[in-house]
Amino acid sequence: MQLERIQRDRGTSLKEVVNEAIRRGLRELTQPPRRAQRYRTRTVSLGRCLVGSLDDVAEVLAVAEGC
Template sequence: MIETIRREQGASLRDVVNEALRRGLTQAKPSRRRAFATRTVTLGRPSLPNVDDVADVLDQVEGGSHP
């Protein structure tokens, strides 16, 4: 459909697409959605106090030595 309009108007694809977007945006109705809220949950205490060092975490969790 866009290609047909482009040929009929002798315009570039870019110009046809931009015009379609402009028309769609001016005709669009603002939505009246409610604000989205994320519920919080308690996950309990972490089993490891610090997880910054991945090798250390693997050693603690798997009980082995990792390079």
């Protein structure tokens, strides 16, 4: 159990560890949520399409496989 491990590491009573965990949790719950960092994907130019039409999947696979 994590609480018991923390108790042993700190050399304190289980009661003190539980109370500290509750205090920290309540403090975190009462603060406004952090804004998540936006994930951005960079664009890259891949050039023109090497296949005439992507509507025909069989043709696209044939070109990709070199047939």
